[in-house]
Amino acid sequence: MIPLSRLHWHVLLIFLASLRGHCRYIQVRDAAEDALVLLNADIKRELSEEQIYRRSLRCIDMLSIDGQFTFKAEQPQLHCALFIIGDPEEFITIEYNFVNIDCLGGDILKVFDGWIIKGEKFPSSLDHLLSTSERYTDICEDGNMQSITQSSQNVAMIFFRVQKPGHGFTLTIRKTPNLFPCNVISQSPSGKFTMIIPHQHRNCSFSIIYPIVIKISDLTLGHFNELQLKKPPPKGCGGAGDFLELLGGAGLDPSNMFPLADLCHSFHGSAQMKIGCDNSVVRMVSSGKFINRVTFEYSQLDRQLERQQGNSVEEVCSPLD
Numbered sequence: 001m002i003p004l005s006r007l008h009w010h011v012l013l014i015f016l017a018s019l020r021g022h023c024r025y026i027q028v029r030d031a032a033e034d035a036l037v038l039l040n041a042d043i044k045r046e047l048s049e050e051q052i053y054r055r056s057l058r059c060i061d062m063l064s065i066d067g068q069f070t071f072k073a074e075q076p077q078l079h080c081a082l083f084i085i086g087d088p089e090e091f092i093t094i095e096y097n098f099v100n101i102d103c104l105g106g107d108i109l110k111v112f113d114g115w116i117i118k119g120e121k122f123p124s125s126l127d128h129l130l131s132t133s134e135r136y137t138d139i140c141e142d143g144n145m146q147s148i149t150q151s152s153q154n155v156a157m158i159f160f161r162v163q164k165p166g167h168g169f170t171l172t173i174r175k176t177p178n179l180f181p182c183n184v185i186s187q188s189p190s191g192k193f194t195m196i197i198p199h200q201h202r203n204c205s206f207s208i209i210y211p212i213v214i215k216i217s218d219l220t221l222g223h224f225n226e227l228q229l230k231k232p233p234p235k236g237c238g239g240a241g242d243f244l245e246l247l248g249g250a251g252l253d254p255s256n257m258f259p260l261a262d263l264c265h266s267f268h269g270s271a272q273m274k275i276g277c278d279n280s281v282v283r284m285v286s287s288g289k290f291i292n293r294v295t296f297e298y299s300q301l302d303r304q305l306e307r308q309q310g311n312s313v314e315e316v317c318s319p320l321d
């Protein structure tokens with residue numbers, strides 16, 4: 001919707017990194033202010049239940065904690081975007097406390113259920129239960145001013161345009177638990193996650209927007225036993241209704257990413273892979289007939305080190321790079 005450039009992709013990474021306190025990125029974040037440093041997990045824990053965290057918003061901003069946030073334009077702001085991210089097991093709830101913008105005059109305030117960067121969506125249209133137009137909530141439309149919007153996964157985004165100085169809005173962000181997270185963007189370049197799709201005909205993507213080393217330690221696809229008994233497993237995943245794919249790419253949308261590996265047979269043990277792309281995705285395709293489940297662990301891949309060792313991990317990612 002808004003043509004966010006490659007620069008914004010990097011701003012996003014810097015935001016994410018500073019939320020988690022990775023010093024490599026903090027050194028280059030000259031735009032980040034003290035408020036960002038406050039966002040780390042320790043402070044989050046120290047805030048007691050009754051205290052509401054409050055701060056003002058910038059035109060391009062990112063939030064990972066609950067609180068009340070205010071934007072007030074000091075000059076006309078035409079292309080603003082607020083990225084919101086929670087833990088994998090959280091939905092994001094957005095409530096408008098106060099809106100003072102000129103909808104008829106062309107101001108914009110819209111929530112998107114997911115993230116969009118450079119036209120690339122997460123979750124992709126293929127993996128989201130709602131159509132693209134249903135994923136937008138336009139606060140300027142009748143009846144939406146008082147509404148509360150809830151995301152379908154741990155990320156959401158707000159687009160806004162406020163043309164007149166002094167105009168703006170205040171909103172409250174809260175997180176609510178999600179027992180079966182399907183689509184997820186990881187807040188950090190390392191972690192561990194178990195994805196379960198219980199008898200649902202849907203596909204789920206777990207995205208890590210860093211180059212990574214990933215170790216898959218357990219994969220259970222419901223058809224394992226039947227296949228084993230009848231015949232030796234076929235080569236590749238052709239025809240399998242349930243499988244796991246690893247994708248790599250430079251953008252946000254899993255449906256535009258390169259398939260790097262398909263796994264369609266259950267195993268216990270450990271399979272490791274290096275993905276030297278800007279974005280890495282574990283995607284599970286599920287027919288709904290079984291309970292599918294996978295556990296994986298990931299950590300950031302040092303592309304420079306890989307290059308020194310003569311490993312060409314990123315060739316596969318993107319000929320554009």
Ligand SMILES: *[C@@H]1O[C@H](CO)[C@@H](O)[C@H](O)[C@H]1NC(C)=O
Pocket residue numbers: 126127201202203285286
């Ligand atoms: C899941 O993905 C597969 C392969 O990408 C596709 O054929 C199928 O239609 C998708 N299922 C749903 C429910 O979107």
